[in-house]
Amino acid sequence: xxxxxxxxxxxxxxxxxVIEEMLPYFSDAFGNANSIHEPGRRASHAVxxxxxxxxxxxxxxxxxxxxxxxxxxxANNWVLxxxxxxxxxxxxxxxxxxxxxxxxxxxxxxxxxxxxxxxRSADLISVMGVNNETGAILxxxxxxxxxxxxxxxxxxxxxxxxxxxxxxASCSAHKLYGPKGVGALILKEPVSIExxxxxxxxxxGLRAGTLNVPGIVGMGVxxxxxxxxxxxxRRTVVELRALALHELKNLTDFQLNTPPGSSPYxxxxxxxxxxxxxxxxxxDRAGFSISSGAACSSKSTEPSHVxxxxxxxxxxxxxxxxxxxxxYNTGAAATSLGxxxxxxxxxxxxxx
Numbered sequence: 001x002x003x004x005x006x007x008x009x010x011x012x013x014x015x016x017x018v019i020e021e022m023l024p025y026f027s028d029a030f031g032n033a034n035s036i037h038e039p040g041r042r043a044s045h046a047v048x049x050x051x052x053x054x055x056x057x058x059x060x061x062x063x064x065x066x067x068x069x070x071x072x073x074x075a076n077n078w079v080l081x082x083x084x085x086x087x088x089x090x091x092x093x094x095x096x097x098x099x100x101x102x103x104x105x106x107x108x109x110x111x112x113x114x115x116x117x118x119x120r121s122a123d124l125i126s127v128m129g130v131n132n133e134t135g136a137i138l139x140x141x142x143x144x145x146x147x148x149x150x151x152x153x154x155x156x157x158x159x160x161x162x163x164x165x166x167x168x169a170s171c172s173a174h175k176l177y178g179p180k181g182v183g184a185l186i187l188k189e190p191v192s193i194e195x196x197x198x199x200x201x202x203x204x205g206l207r208a209g210t211l212n213v214p215g216i217v218g219m220g221v222x223x224x225x226x227x228x229x230x231x232x233x234r235r236t237v238v239e240l241r242a243l244a245l246h247e248l249k250n251l252t253d254f255q256l257n258t259p260p261g262s263s264p265y266x267x268x269x270x271x272x273x274x275x276x277x278x279x280x281x282x283x284d285r286a287g288f289s290i291s292s293g294a295a296c297s298s299k300s301t302e303p304s305h306v307x308x309x310x311x312x313x314x315x316x317x318x319x320x321x322x323x324x325x326x327x328y329n330t331g332a333a334a335t336s337l338g339x340x341x342x343x344x345x346x347x348x349x350x351x352x
Contacts, residue, residue, distance in 0.1 A: 003329055003333040004329075005289045005328070006289055008265065009132055009175070010324070015221075018218045018225070019218075021218070025217050026214050030043075033213055034200070050221075051064075052220075058161055058169070067187060070183065071182065075183055076093070076095040079149045079170065080100060080105070080126065080149075085105075085121070086103055088100045088127070091113070091128065091306050096128070100126070105122075108127070110309060113259065115140060126151065128151040128153075129155035130154035133268055133307070134268040135258045135267060135268065136263075148167050149167065151170045153172050155171075156176050158237075168188070169186040170185055170186070177226075178223075179214070234264065241267060244337050247339045254271045256268070265326070266322065266325075267323045268322050274349065275318055276319055276321045286344070
């Protein structure tokens with residue numbers, strides 16, 4: 001049931017209003033957005049509207065600052081390959097971290113999320129907005145003349161975007177109740193970037209290839225809904241989070257890894273003496289969807305690089321789970337989740 005789905009940081013359900021507006025572009029409005037005939041113009045107008053909606057969500061005056069991509073992973077890789085020296089935070093999503101390793105990028109020093117004294121000499125510095133494992137809101141060091149990139153995938157539609165300064169930013173539609181397979185790279189002048197793909201004039205000449213019109217339309221609708229409803233959704237999520245955590249208040253040997261002032265949408269918890277993956281499996285059997293970390297590394301046996309960077313003891317890391325809330329969760333489901341999580345932890349501990 002959708003109200004028991006608490007893995008919204010991995011992907012969110014698509015809002016029915018998004019689906020409704022997308023559907024015509026799979027059928028009668030099938031035109032290529034770069035064609036000049038009527039079907040093409042209809043598709044092109046739909047893309048223009050979506051671009052304006054995403055720009056509005058980011059508080060941008062010029063829709064041409066929005067370049068559609070296949071998602072934040074593509075946008076992140078694109079940014080890091082723009083040339084020059086690169087430095088990234090140690091908390092980044094795999095699409096930044098692995099690309100940075102391939103480019104021999106420097107890793108910024110940190111002290112429990114404090115990046116203020118990190119190396120600031122790079123041409124490009126990348127620091128995500130909201131961490132996808134803990135929900136922590138990250139603040140980059142003062143960077144002088146460096147270009148600043150922010151991966152805002154977990155921030156868009158959830159926290160106030162005006163708090164994030166950036167020259168380039170990335171996001172994905174499927175984290176804000178839009179479709180999978182579409183995202184955007186946000187450009188602020190005077191930053192320039194070389195084309196990612198050659199072979200046409202698509203996306204301002206920066207990314208050749210026939211546009212995914214239904215997906216782009218869906219992202220635009222999701223952005224418009226978020227612009228109107230994000231604050232109400234956030235208040236709801238704050239209540240849901242409190243309900244779930246209330247059921248754990250007397251449980252021993254557990255810790256909250258999410259620092260104060262974080263996004264309320266993501267909670268990282270560690271339980272001593274149990275395995276996080278076992279908790280995910282047991283909760284799944286009870287009808288609840290949670291995760292033991294980022295979906296991009298869910299099959300990896302390596303400990304979370306985020307928790308390692310924070311200096312957490314390995315015995316706590318092994319017992320870590322992530323609960324990520326969304327607008328379709330209910331108070332009853334959040335309360336039941338907390339109760340079931342406590343029951344499962346206590347049961348597993350008696351088995352040792």
